[in-house]
Amino acid sequence: MRSFFISLQSEFYKSRKTLAFWSSILLPLIICFAIALGFIFKYENLVKHPPQILWFYFLSPIVGIMGSLLLPVLVIYNTYAVTNMEYKGDTWKSLFSLPLPKLSIYSSKFLYVIFLTFLTMLLFAVLIIVSGHAIELFRPQLKFGDFNPSEIIFRSFTKMFLSSIGIISLQFLMNLMWNDFLKPFGLGFLLTIVGSICANVGWKYAIYLPHAFPSLTVMNIMSSKKGIEFGVFDQAIANSLICGVVVFILGYFILLKRNIK
């Protein structure tokens, strides 16, 4: 257990200056800031709406784009960046010649990617709430403060975060097997597009395509009654978690049998 925390600590240390780490923080920051500016400048058209709708207007573009593209691309990039760091410096060999169990090294990397995704989702949730209240400071006409959206927002982002675990596990495995940019990225993109289409046309087997889980999740949120009556767990989330666990274990056994070149 100690070796796992050591490895995780090292992952933080190594990546704190990388694009993957900063993009996880800057992405929600920039998007929320941009939408907030939109609200501030175009407030005349929005004054007539009740607070609940104002929050919905802030949230829905983020959630919409998140499910169809942003979330899959984000995790595809993060898994690539975290594993590529070792390929680039040819450091796999030194990692695996340290007196640490292979499981610690493997699982800490996996968990770190999940952590980055979690961080982005958490920041989105927090920053959306902060932004709403900040907008009201500049434009008191927009009564964001009259409705408390925290619960719905956190529920949405928790759900989206969980829906990405399946993709993370698959991308992680691909990146472990191939020292390549194109293969995991190209395949990941392709699967994301296919998954998104399958989810949107309502193909009944989309529930088995990990890359479709975020789309399915967002559709589930958007189509729920008033956009608020949805549960965190549904079949897509369950499948995402199952996929994550199965592929994680599978990847570990592949790693055990493999030569590190």
Next chain:
Amino acid sequence: MSRFAIETVGLNHHFGSQVVVKDLSLKVPKGSIYGFLGPNGAGKTTTIKILLNLLQSPADTVFIFGKELTNNRIACLKEMGALVEQPAIYAHLTGKENLINRCILLGINKNKATEMLALVGLTEAANKKAGKYSLGMKQRLGIALALIADPELLLLDEPTNGLDPNGIIEIRNLMIELTSKHGKTILVSSHLLAEIERTATHVGIINKGALLFQGTINELHDLSKPSIKIEVDDHAAATNILSGAGAEIINEKEGTIHIGYTGKADMGNYNSLLVKNGVTVYTIGTEKKDLEHLFLDITSRN
């Protein structure tokens, strides 16, 4: 406890259908500097990767300080520090951060990083991105990374690659100090016999995956003792006569015989003995191989 730091027993490894390591039985005594020599593609790096369990090997073929490697992976790796091929370095971190990261992973005090930088002469470049280091500076950082855990056994794959003459001497002295003062064991690979001749106590020569020579540096020197080369018309008769006279026959080929050199007087005696017995001696003279030729000779034999 075994008296060997590294022992391999009939080790084999192949990439696809290519056999890269063939029936290799290394014996690296504790406290030695073991020069692991071989030309490009001989299998040196592959062997070192097997010793680190980076490449899979069957059980009971590799022993580190007497411990079986595959079943005691972590215990074995605790004893080892390694520099394999080009140094493994995170280009986006500074030299110091690279070492601190290693301290985190090994659970050792971070002050060790500063100490190591001084040891390999990188103190001034400590806060420069390692990706911007020169070849030799990267190599120095790689050596620092191998040494930082103060391991009992060091595996250094061509450590002087890219180093300036000063750096080469520093590494040489460091290796001698580590073994003589601190009782460490070092396996160091190289293409050049001359380079490790000054430091190595033991030598293993590998070519095409097979070990062609293994022994102390003195045993290697013995191989290069001078010999007498004699060209004659009838080498069978000459061989008979010479061995009858107590000469040590090293080898005999169509028309030429090599015998051990024992002194000028003996050489004159052999000459007259042959002539007296009706063998025509075309030439007779001494031959001495330097080690570099010997190495070339050994590695080009098959």
